Amino acid sequence: MARRDSASRVFVSTLAAWVVGFLIFFPILWMVLTSFKTELEAFSTPPSFLFFHWTTENYATVQERSDYVAHAMNSLIIAGGSTLIALLIAVPAAWSMAFAPTKRTKDVLLWMLSTKMLPPVGVLVPIYLIFRDFGLLDTRSGLILVLCLGNLPIVVWMLFTYFKEIPKDILEAARMDGATVGKELIYVLTPMAVPGIASTLLLNFILAWNEAFWTLNLTTSEAAPLTVFIASYSSPEGLFWAKLSAASTLAIAPILVLGWFSQRQLVRGLTFGAVK
Amino acid sequence: MATQQTQTLGRLLLTPAVALLFVWMIVPLGMTIYFSLLSYNLLNPGMERFVGLENYVYFLTDPAFLASLRNTLVLVGSVLLITVVVGTLVALLLDQAFVGRSIVRLMVIAPFFVMPTVSALVWKNLLMHPVSGMFAWIMTSIGLEPIDWFAQYPLFSIILIVAWQWTPFAALILLTALQSLDEEQREAALMDGAGAFSTFLYITLPHLARPIAVVILIETIFLLTVFAEIYVTTGGGPGLQTTNIAFLIYSQALIQYDVGGASAGGLVAVVIANILAIFLMRIVGRSLEV
Numbered sequence: 001m002a003r004r005d006s007a008s009r010v011f012v013s014t015l016a017a018w019v020v021g022f023l024i025f026f027p028i029l030w031m032v033l034t035s036f037k038t039e040l041e042a043f044s045t046p047p048s049f050l051f052f053h054w055t056t057e058n059y060a061t062v063q064e065r066s067d068y069v070a071h072a073m074n075s076l077i078i079a080g081g082s083t084l085i086a087l088l089i090a091v092p093a094a095w096s097m098a099f100a101p102t103k104r105t106k107d108v109l110l111w112m113l114s115t116k117m118l119p120p121v122g123v124l125v126p127i128y129l130i131f132r133d134f135g136l137l138d139t140r141s142g143l144i145l146v147l148c149l150g151n152l153p154i155v156v157w158m159l160f161t162y163f164k165e166i167p168k169d170i171l172e173a174a175r176m177d178g179a180t181v182g183k184e185l186i187y188v189l190t191p192m193a194v195p196g197i198a199s200t201l202l203l204n205f206i207l208a209w210n211e212a213f214w215t216l217n218l219t220t221s222e223a224a225p226l227t228v229f230i231a232s233y234s235s236p237e238g239l240f241w242a243k244l245s246a247a248s249t250l251a252i253a254p255i256l257v258l259g260w261f262s263q264r265q266l267v268r269g270l271t272f273g274a275v276k
Numbered sequence: 277m278a279t280q281q282t283q284t285l286g287r288l289l290l291t292p293a294v295a296l297l298f299v300w301m302i303v304p305l306g307m308t309i310y311f312s313l314l315s316y317n318l319l320n321p322g323m324e325r326f327v328g329l330e331n332y333v334y335f336l337t338d339p340a341f342l343a344s345l346r347n348t349l350v351l352v353g354s355v356l357l358i359t360v361v362v363g364t365l366v367a368l369l370l371d372q373a374f375v376g377r378s379i380v381r382l383m384v385i386a387p388f389f390v391m392p393t394v395s396a397l398v399w400k401n402l403l404m405h406p407v408s409g410m411f412a413w414i415m416t417s418i419g420l421e422p423i424d425w426f427a428q429y430p431l432f433s434i435i436l437i438v439a440w441q442w443t444p445f446a447a448l449i450l451l452t453a454l455q456s457l458d459e460e461q462r463e464a465a466l467m468d469g470a471g472a473f474s475t476f477l478y479i480t481l482p483h484l485a486r487p488i489a490v491v492i493l494i495e496t497i498f499l500l501t502v503f504a505e506i507y508v509t510t511g512g513g514p515g516l517q518t519t520n521i522a523f524l525i526y527s528q529a530l531i532q533y534d535v536g537g538a539s540a541g542g543l544v545a546v547v548i549a550n551i552l553a554i555f556l557m558r559i560v561g562r563s564l565e566v
Contacts, residue, residue, distance in 0.1 A: 089292050093294070
């Protein structure tokens with residue numbers, strides 16, 4: 001980065017970047033601030049930015065009124081479960097395509113990606129009916145199944161792009177030294193594959209946590225994750241902004257933290273390796 | 277280099293994923309096709325009968341279909357335009373040298389991690405409310421009439437919310453692409469007397485062409501099926517003003533229980549998505565060396 005940057009130029013770009021960053025981040029910041037206000041202050045004009053009566057009572061009310069913990073548990077189980085099962089199926093598949101490619105590997109990969117292009121709404125009716133007939137509506141296992149299959153192509157693709165970067169010479173060397181396929185897998189490949197698997201896990205967990213088509217359509221209460229929990233705040237009952245803000249903050253806080261950790265993997269993950 | 281042993285093992289390891297995805301794709305799709313040929317309403321169980329292409333004729337000639345197709349195209353097109361233009365500008369800005377890069381980067385990427393139901397409700401209530409929303413306060417402060425966003429410009433309101441969610445994605449991808457641009461090339465152009473603007477036009481922009489194409493195509497896949505933002509704010513209304521194809525099919529299926537009609541609509545959505553998917557596959561396929 002040998003750039004000749006004058007001090008004034010750095011000052012201008014610093015100012016501009018912070019203003020833009022602040023504007024983009026503002027809705028989230030405002031939501032967090034509102035969550036600590038009383039309902040009356042949340043609704044008042046002109047709005048108070050920092051000098052209001054700070055309170056945490058909204059968080060208690062939200063927990064009491066709509067049981068945040070139970071919904072967060074559902075989100076955790078559904079996002080975690082679907083991600084882990086998807087990894088279990090995808091790691092062997094990605095391994096095989098990266099290390100034992102055949103003539104058809106490219107076609108298989110593109111075909112997998114094409115299943116992701118199928119809009120969920122195109123199969124809403126049959127999935128809903130299958131779920132109804134098998135008693136899967138409003139169950140966590142049902143959602144785990146659907147989200148797992150829905151994200152499987154992305155998981156395979158992400159893992160594939162990571163595995164492909166593992167140098168093949170190392171395998172050759174291990175084989176020369178007499179390592180069997182099994183040993184090669186455990187002692188040579190696994191340690192090198194762990195970072196890629198970890199970032200795939202993280203990104204897929206985030207996608208599953210925020211998924212809001214199947215969760216809204218296939219659950220109502222028992223298995224409802226946080227997306228549905230927030231949707232229950234869409235019909236206003238009197239003053240509810242502070243409570244809505246508290247509930248929203250609770251729903252996005254865990255994933256925002258994870259998301260910030262995974263932002264570098266996000267690009268290659270979501271572009272299927274087309275941009276790195 | 278693969279031995280016979282690894283080849284066999286490879287095939288064995290690939291099978292579960294391929295088989296599951298195949299079933300996941302074929303079974304529901306086959307059922308959708310089958311249902312789309314029936315007159316089948318969940319409110320009249322046992323009355324199913326074969327009607328041929330009647331559902332398609334009905335769906336495609338329904339004024340609601342044309343309205344929702346128009347809304348879908350306006351929504352996707354506007355969000356793409358906003359996110360690509362704003363995303364490019366943000367990426368160019370973040371590519372400069374400035375103090376606090378990592379913090380600004382975090383602030384810019386944050387909206388992408390907010391679940392759709394949260395961003396829609398926070399925007400609708402805290403920002404766009406006609407009386408107590410932040411926008412109304414800003415408008416009043418500078419002496420303008422506050423706008424009742426969801427009453428006056430319902431589709432545009434949805435577009436704003438979705439664009440806010442996707443701008444970080446575009447910005448992050450384009451920033452990544454910018455950072456891989458050869459600095460020397462840009463320096464040389466500047467040295468040869470090219471202005472900042474022509475350097476951008478002839479060197480930076482061509483370099484961004486492919487990443488922009490990738491952004492457009494990936495966003496399109498997700499934008500075609502925008503659902504939660506509409507579900508929690510407008511419910512498709514007023515009238516049909518914010519009903520897109522995904523929401524139209526949802527309401528046919530789970531509000532009117534018209535299985536046949538919704539299935540025909542679902543297949544139309546699949547066809548539209550596939551036309552776009554073909555383009556994406558070409559681009560991604562080209563960058564793939566197996």
